[in-house]
Amino acid sequence: MPETTELSPQYSPAAIESALYAEWLARGLFTPDPDSGGKPFVVVMPPPNVTDKLHTGHGLNATVQDVIVRFERMRGRDALWLPGTDHAGIATQNVVERLLTKEGTTRFDLGREAFVRRVEAFVAETGSTILVQLQAIGASCDWTRTAYTLSPALSRAVREVFVRLWEEGLIYRGHRVIHWCPRCLTSLSDEEAEHAERDGHLYHIRYPLADGSGHVTVATTRPETMLGDVAVAVNPADQEKQRFVGRMVTLPIAEIAIPIIADEGVELGFGTGFLKITPAHDPDDFEIGRRHGLPAPVILAPDATLGDASLEGKAGGRVPPELFGMDRFEARRVMVEQLKQLKLLEKIEPHRHAIRHCYRCDTIVEPRLSDQWFVKMKPFADDALRAHREGQVRFIPERRGDEFNQWLENIRDWNISRQLWWGHRIPVWYCDACRTSKAYREDPKACERCAGPLRQDEDVLDTWFSSWLWPFSTLGWPEQTADLARYYPTDVLVTAPEILFFWVARMIFAGMHFMGRMPFHTVYLHGTVRDTQHRKMSKSLGNGIDPLDVVRLYGADALRFTVTNGLAVGTDIILDPNDLEASFASGRNFANKLWNVGRLVLGHVEGMSADDRRLWTVDSRQSATNSTLSLADRWILSKLDRCVRETTEHLERFRLNDATGTPYHFLWDDFADWYLEAIKPRLYGEEEGGEVARAVAAHCFDTVLRLLHPVMPFITEALHRRLEGGADATIVTGPWPAPGGREDPVAEQHFAFVQATVDAVRAIRADANVKPNQAVAASIAVAEAWQRTALEAEHSMIARLARISSLDHAPSAGPGAHAVLPGGASLFVALGDAIDVGRECARLGEELARLEKQLAALDAKLANEKFLAKAPPEVVATEREKKASWTEKTSVLRAKLKSLGCA
């Protein structure tokens, strides 16, 4: 910030933020320095999708990481926050396909190679959008290490991992029913097919017995799949149905005969007891079919239309011509109608059940029999469970660790192949001549055995198969790089709970397996950003908040403050997209407050040398004795020490709301509201001790700027530079404040007495409607010598509100208002004609009544022998002291009431 610019009364973030960020980058402050002597502190950013634009979720996620990273950087750690993006197979392919649709073409028209080039061009153009946006909110990433899951380096890691797992026998080709998205035209992992409860129907359909002796009734939610039925099953324990086993039924519409079999997979008591078996389109049915050696005809095409051309001749005959090519839901409607005509539809029941949806396009997924590549998960899960049990990784909040365990215990093999074009192509080659297949680190030229031609697997890998390597692939693995040696394992992973299984768990798998060590010791899972109706913010609902709008309106610091301040461990954060001002006012207001405190302090200390500023406060305790420090000085330094200690503890425990709230309240409630007011006479030369006051104020301000820097990096840096008087100064690299051994309970007690006195005078003035410029006289009866000392020390605080006529007695005669002060002291404010005796009586009466009620409760407590016997002695002692003090207060109040002549 140019020195010539006067600080305006209203903070304007836009004027400084982007310039400061550019300077930070130019000076390389976010790039770690292995020679710094600091122990590494590493955070890897959850890579946003290359197609992403910054939304509030990213904003929250990045803010949390930045707060933690900046804190550790200031503490002297060699901090590395490694950013990057994810190629996001399905999501990105979808985006580009939509573009092609607009252009009136398709990826199939383009062909695979051209399509991939097209996506690459798209990514090159827009892929770093979100990273640039992250800079606008102040993210202190080391951009020189920016990674990308589909870069050559990371692709190499992916390939190495695939081949190693292949060699270890942990990758296999499976023929089974997987989740298939008919819109994305790819298989999905179990995690990618999300459950959602929907109201559906249970269709009861009669299958006539082949011998014409009646029928059996099956119940299904997906009638269209009946064309793929190969049997009807009953539970072997179902006595009354045993007579059907071995007989044949005629499958309606397809008009083919299928057997009735017995299998324990049929749930007793559900539906009709007769289960239609569709091996190709239901995972359970597939297992049952296999047990009985039944065929598994596929009757749905990849796009979920009826009839699969690839199976024509085998399965095609099952699909009548009028249904062939019909969409699954249309077919359902038509077939239900046909069954009605045939009098084979017994009934339709409403039925609520969970349906799986594609996590990328929300289309209802179709279970589908196909060949896919799988990774065996059991060995990984066992290692992870053990490591978690041993405490090698902890989750915040803890309950997420329980979810983690639960998932591990029920883990199933991971389907890693996707029928897409965008991604890492599976490095498996087939030799049709030898009928062999093998995974290769380098592209092979020909079959090793027969030298015949090879063809590569057409599929690509699940996007998460590259991101699960993120904590070490980004550091150069499989090369044994210096980065890898120094910065692995990382420290803290910060992400949203939604991807605990997709990503976090699998990173733990990969880290344990390939590096032999947990990739991070702490997983901090923050809440979700929601609107006032507690709905997740999303593009489709249109209830999102653009963080950049907030930055433009109120500044990045205000955004970060608001988000952090509202972030209790394990809770969601609620913001109102329809009222940005209400949502972010607290952050904006606080930034403005900080700015103005800066204006006042800087106005008095700018130009003061750092040595002068530190002389009184930072050096040994002796350098600033109680005789040179005023009561207010000692009080604020005590408060400051506590603030430093607590803020540090909160950050260490990831209690971000408290880590923000603590310096907030210190700055506003203690420093601005009381200390600055207390020292104004000294600052303006009306009293002695200006130098000390300036030094203490500067020290407190400097310290609180540091404490706030992780949360509000821009404004704190701007003010810090002013304070240091140089543009080359920076707060980014610390140091982080340490407590100065100045916690001082006595000073706190004494100053609290002054505050109580000031509050009492203010309350009386306000209650009596005394105009601000109207003078009143007050007298105080102190009960102990230190109270007099305290009031004399900070007499100017009260002098502004009332002229003190005496510290020895508070007259009980004359028109005025009384108040009871702590420690047996009392206050009288003479109000002349302003006093309303009736009102004063009421006020004191209420106070007395309240006190008496409390006293009665306390008496009962102290009369309770069980309490005396069982409560800890110190608690009993405290209660006794309270009784003495309250009793005195009541007698004082009674005397006041009497003197006022109240009824």
Place this chain on the structure above:
RNA sequence: GGGCGAAUAGCUCAGCUGGUCCAGAGCGCCUGCCUUACACGCAGGAUGUCGGGGGUUCGAAUCCCUCUUCGCCCACCA
């Protein structure tokens, strides 16, 4: 269906290891102030059966049980 969490001021939430912070904050609201850093401010103020019921304890917003409501995670009853 299984597991878990939460219910505190009009709104959004603190209240971490049961004993006054007579139950707190921010926003909003009411009153008075443009007091020489700040009206994005200052001072004063109102508002709560701490979801309902029961229990443990000398003592419960805080621990236990139960009911109600909301939320999260998991799930192959067609």
